[in-house]
Amino acid sequence: MKDNVSREGALARSIRVTRLLLTPAQKRKAIMVMLLSIVSSVLEVFGLATLVPIVVVCAEPGGVFKNKYFRTIYDAFHFQSEQSFLITILLGVIAFFILKTVFTSWVNYVQAQFTGQTGYDVIKSQLTKFSGLTFWNFNELGSGKLINSSLNVPNSFLYNLLRPMVAMASESVIAFSIVVGLVVYNPILILLLVVVLVPPMALTYRVVRSRVQGVQSRINDLWPISIGFVNDLFTGFVELKLARRQQKFVGGVLRAQGEVYELDAKNFVYSMFPQKVIELAAVAGVVIIMLYSIVTHKGSSGLVALVGLFAAAAYRLMPSLNRILTSMVTIKGNQHLLDEIESHQGDDSQEQVHPVQEPLKFERDLVLDNLTFSFPNESYRALNGIDITIKKKEKIGFIGSSGSGKTTLMNVLLRFYTEQQGKVLVDGVPLGPQNIDAWHQLIGYVKQDTFLMQASIRDNITLGEDNPNEQRLLYAIEQASLKTFVDSLPEGMHTFIGERGSKLSGGQRQRIGIARALYKQTQVLILDEATSALDNETEREVNEAINNLSQIDLTILIVAHRLTTLRECDRVYELSSGQLVAEHQYEDLLNRIK
Missing domain, CATH: 3.40.50.300 (P-loop containing nucleotide triphosphate hydrolases)
Known part of the structure; x- marks a missing residue:
């Protein structure tokens, strides 16, 4: 399976398997969810973009009259003072952000409903698949493996593959829009930021992805062991109690779960690593802005504008970059879930069901x-x-x-x-x-x-x-x-x-x-x-x-x-x-x- 992942790519494979799981109706809903996510992302960027010029005009007395767009609005609505104009603009911004928050929250709800329904359908698909196993393959897999693959794997697929893919798509639109805006506003600045941000992000992904993949794969192996011990512990309650052997099975569960929690702690550290790297990159970005201002001999107003632009961009861009990177690492680390979902599909492990069932009588x-x-x-x-x-x-x-x-x-x-x-x-x-x-x-x-x-x-x-x-x-x-x-x-x-x-x-x-x-x-x-x-x-x-x-x-x-x-x-x-x-x-x- 690892060869398949390396040839196809973790993200491409995740998308392909997810598309196979979706019905035509669900695919249409997925398109609708994606369009809503794009609209939500555009609103996020638009809200961010409105803050930059407002910060600039508020920082400089008479700034409203120096900006042709603000001056046009000022004259069109016959404002009597710059102060009343700025108050109105700021109140409008607050109203916009309230409406945007309501809309994006609704979009998040629609996304959660869609992904939750898809996760439910994966459980249904897994149960249907495993209940259709041949008797021989059923016995070969064992109940621990079957319970894990029917319940834990679909749940992990929802939280560790499907939702990260949706989040990655949404955040990519936001990040792309912000980057385009920065390129239009100041190409040299975005070039410097790319030089600072991209290498550490790429290095972080390269270092963390294989470790997360190893951790998640091992956790998936340990869960069937735990389930098997628990099943035996309670199924054989009387016999084990009389033989005073319960502690052996309790110990088996605790050993497996102890390793699970150790691995989970490592996974938590790995998941936090991208955020720390991006925060460090943000500090480096501020330093670059300062150095850029000094080298190009920009005045204080230019420096304020650049810092304001970076602060506004960082307010939304950095969380997006963090979520994108974290989602990429999570998707890569959970490819074993796709192995489980794709296993026993259309092979000899499934009972051959005839499309037309004929009646049968037993009289002789x-x-x-x-x-x-x-x-x-x-x-x-x-x-x-x-x-x-x-x-x-x-x-x-x-x-x-x-x-x-x-x-x-x-x-x-x-x-x-x-x-x-x-x-x-x-x-x-x-x-x-x-x-x-x-x-x-x-x-x-x-x-x-x-x-x-x-x-x-x-x-x-x-x-x-x-x-x-x-x-x-x-x-x-x-x-x-x-x-x-x-x-x-x-x-x-x-x-x-x-x-x-x-x-x-x-x-x-x-x-x-x-x-x-x-x-x-x-x-x-x-x-x-x-x-x-x-x-x-x-x-x-x-x-x-x-x-x-x-x-x-x-x-x-x-x-x-x-x-x-x-x-x-x-x-x-x-x-x-x-x-x-x-x-x-x-x-x-x-x-x-x-």
């Missing part, structure tokens, strides 16, 4: 035809030539040692992985991107650690659906053998279940997972080690709930280590090293282990 059978699958960058086959036909309403078991391919096979069925050879057929129709939505509506999944939100039983079953179907909800609760439990609660299905279902037993958590699948009218239910973490009594209760499902129009696939879970299966397939090695009946398996 589910066929796994010569399925073969290998993980990325791996030569061995995690699945090799799997052939299975499953009739509707059958209950099928899968056994095998760890690493035999059971969960991989389930992930292929769930379409989290895509086979390299063979196909999955539903009533003879191959599963592919064109019917993935319909298939996901038909299939449900309950794993060992059921996902539970910090919400009510109702919201966990419906996954937060705003207007759930009450009849389906009650049916799902009853079929998952949850009705007695829910009826015993004072708040019923509105009962809050705590962090990750901490107020529920293991069996109750698993039955909520089953109810969730039933609520969405699943026709194929995968239970992947759904009872492996339960004690014998709780396993028996969950198995009874699973067995009750046989009475409804549901095809069930069970992955299990415990044979008791497979008691009601029509048949059991055994996998080893990614291959289907045997087909069993439950009684045969019992006899084999006796």
Whole structure:
């Protein structure tokens, strides 16, 4: 990425990526914001320009009559004295500055709204991008990296790239206008000022930019580490507390954040450096004016005019130069944000979404035809030539040692992985991107650690659906053998279940997972080690709930280590090293282990 930045330039690349992020409507609004910024900048310069001649005429008695423009205004409005004229002019200047301040404040508000909306759209874009990752890439990145890229990166993009670019554009118009005015008024003076100001500004940018870039890049690397430690610290609260290992994770967070704050302190110093350099250059500018006046033998009035001009220009020019330089350094130092935004765009890390989704029915059978699958960058086959036909309403078991391919096979069925050879057929129709939505509506999944939100039983079953179907909800609760439990609660299905279902037993958590699948009218239910973490009594209760499902129009696939879970299966397939090695009946398996 660094080569791309050096070839393209930090500012050019930032503009290009920002343009890609904007919709046509936003691009039109960006043009409007830029035009308003130009008008605001022109008003700033005009206000500044009015001060210079007023300072000159006020500093010299009779100055109004010596200036042809002021004299014309004086005569046109029939003023009776120079004093009344100057008072009127000064009051007019105050009124102008009040109106200018109101207008520029409104423009700043419009700019902030525009940049804020764009920052919001970047968050939306990042969330859409990462929620569309393939299952493999999702696992490769990890939650810490994903949370940082979805929240911190867009926020930093707003404050460290987008707003500095807007500020740089506005301040450049102001600086350019002032410089043009100075060139017209006194070309030699502006030449001397350029000689004094430009070299230190260029040197400052060259020295600071690489340091800021290194600091910001390291901070971006540290945030996912911190988020990962915090996530583990609170997710594993019980286990870590019992093992007295919480301090290890607290220490991990503090080490990462300690380095973040050290780097942030350095970054603060670097951000202040341009201002100090420009202030030093300002003092040098005053000295140059003095020397210029002495060398050219200008009188006191000429010196006053030059100093007044420089003071008026410095009042607005120097802050502009400081903001321009600071913005340039900030933009250069945060190019890693563009790396994050441009990553995983239009490559193999994204699921391929078919533009037209076709309907899909499951009325006869589910066929796994010569399925073969290998993980990325791996030569061995995690699945090799799997052939299975499953009739509707059958209950099928899968056994095998760890690493035999059971969960991989389930992930292929769930379409989290895509086979390299063979196909999955539903009533003879191959599963592919064109019917993935319909298939996901038909299939449900309950794993060992059921996902539970910090919400009510109702919201966990419906996954937060705003207007759930009450009849389906009650049916799902009853079929998952949850009705007695829910009826015993004072708040019923509105009962809050705590962090990750901490107020529920293991069996109750698993039955909520089953109810969730039933609520969405699943026709194929995968239970992947759904009872492996339960004690014998709780396993028996969950198995009874699973067995009750046989009475409804549901095809069930069970992955299990415990044979008791497979008691009601029509048949059991055994996998080893990614291959289907045997087909069993439950009684045969019992006899084999006796």
